[in-house]
Amino acid sequence: MTDIRKRPRIGVIGGARPNMVSTQVAARVGELIAKAGAVLVCGGLGGVMEAAALGAKKAGGLTIGILPGGSPAEANPSIDVPVATGIGYARNAIVALNADALIAIDGEYGTLSEIAYGVIYGKTVIGLGTWDIRGIIQAQTPEEAVKLALGGRS
Amino acid sequence: MTDIRKRPRIGVIGGARPNMVSTQVAARVGELIAKAGAVLVCGGLGGVMEAAALGAKKAGGLTIGILPGGSPAEANPSIDVPVATGIGYARNAIVALNADALIAIDGEYGTLSEIAYGVIYGKTVIGLGTWDIRGIIQAQTPEEAVKLALGGRS
Amino acid sequence: MTDIRKRPRIGVIGGARPNMVSTQVAARVGELIAKAGAVLVCGGLGGVMEAAALGAKKAGGLTIGILPGGSPAEANPSIDVPVATGIGYARNAIVALNADALIAIDGEYGTLSEIAYGVIYGKTVIGLGTWDIRGIIQAQTPEEAVKLALGGRS
């Protein structure tokens, strides 16, 4: 198995239009994922996804973006490996499949579907200011969230 | 447009292992959908899906089952039109796309993902003893749920 | 199992912009499928798909259209049961999954992908003026094609 393969993969899911606080939280989560040597997986678009990917890139990390549309060019500029799926919102299932654990930040119904898929697929799902439903482990800080996510590698 | 096409389509979503009460509620919802001349759409498998389809068939209705696996034969025996997708849980998005409104009964995380897709796609989502989250209109009886769903045809 | 479920399902695949001859061939194939009591499955859009569905409806048949987009309303007017998938050209796999046998008429690369999926999924694939590749049983007339397809119910 290659060196990249050996790293844990942490998914960051969240809304396309976060407020300032959630944007900063996402950036910090991305940074911490990268500093821990993990790969960041996200939906590849804007908002929480972009903030987390930028945070990861600034810290020297690797980022994967799983896109709803048919063009890799749709990914935000901090995505190293854009994966165009062309299957629309059904790609939310693929985001969840490709993370060892998920951190949900803010978010609306797209995020909710990814949280649901995360639980279905047996992934640890951590929450930071997101939906308050059973099945999510609520964290208080980016540090706590990333620590919990890394402990939850399947 | 054909006669079948003119009918509203109501999706029934819910768990594969409902308790007795939820099973009876699902059967009654299916019956009411059929009696209203609407087509029932569901995930095609057991539990709430099967109870609702059976209820609809007993009342002379038409039933569509959108399956996760690759074989139409996986559908429960009350499904008239099984649609094998072969895309696993990503088919939950397709269930939501093909209903004018959704009625969620009981259910776990698969149902939650379908509720989320329903809201994403702008469908009216009615709840009967299911997840208590914003975005769902909670109904008290099968009659109320079906009435709300039929009013919500997009 | 319901009465509709007991009927064979024959897929008709082909181009969106057929010439006059292929359009007539498709209409006749649709008619023969309906007269044989089989259900027609197709991609739900124009050209060969629409001609075959119209032929089937004129003969009193039932038609299923598996669409690439997210709206059932995209189906041609002769489709009884439109199934919106929202997964783009990946829906070609779903067309092949839902037929007991496939009849390919004319067609370009979308049709080629459906022929390929048909063979992958072990379906009988009949050709009428379409791609000339191994794996397809070439027929000379609509009558021969439908006869071969019905014999090939899996």
Add this chain to the structure above:
Amino acid sequence: MTDIRKRPRIGVIGGARPNMVSTQVAARVGELIAKAGAVLVCGGLGGVMEAAALGAKKAGGLTIGILPGGSPAEANPSIDVPVATGIGYARNAIVALNADALIAIDGEYGTLSEIAYGVIYGKTVIGLGTWDIRGIIQAQTPEEAVKLALGGRS
């Protein structure tokens, strides 16, 4: 845009059970892709996919494997970035979407579907001992194939 993003991406498609010659051809194609600084995209499993990925890794390249199943662990050991899709053979569409150009080596009907998707999505499709159909540019050697593929970056 990140440095990895700036590299061309070449897809290698082909059978899971190639003969010795096709295996060697695939390994050489993978090596040449890596030496050209391009990223290799494939279906992530065995046969041509594995030989090409191994060839690319030996030459220091980066490899992406887009899998039909739901587990990244299914990827062959030379895949750096496995992407589990969980959508079965419908993932063949995603392989084609994520390459600037495709090189088909040997192969059966899965490869044929990927060739078809490649043409549908406007990608240059190069052949090396594969299906002989219009739409494919047939090459004689791995060197010629990779050269043609790199010229075809969209």
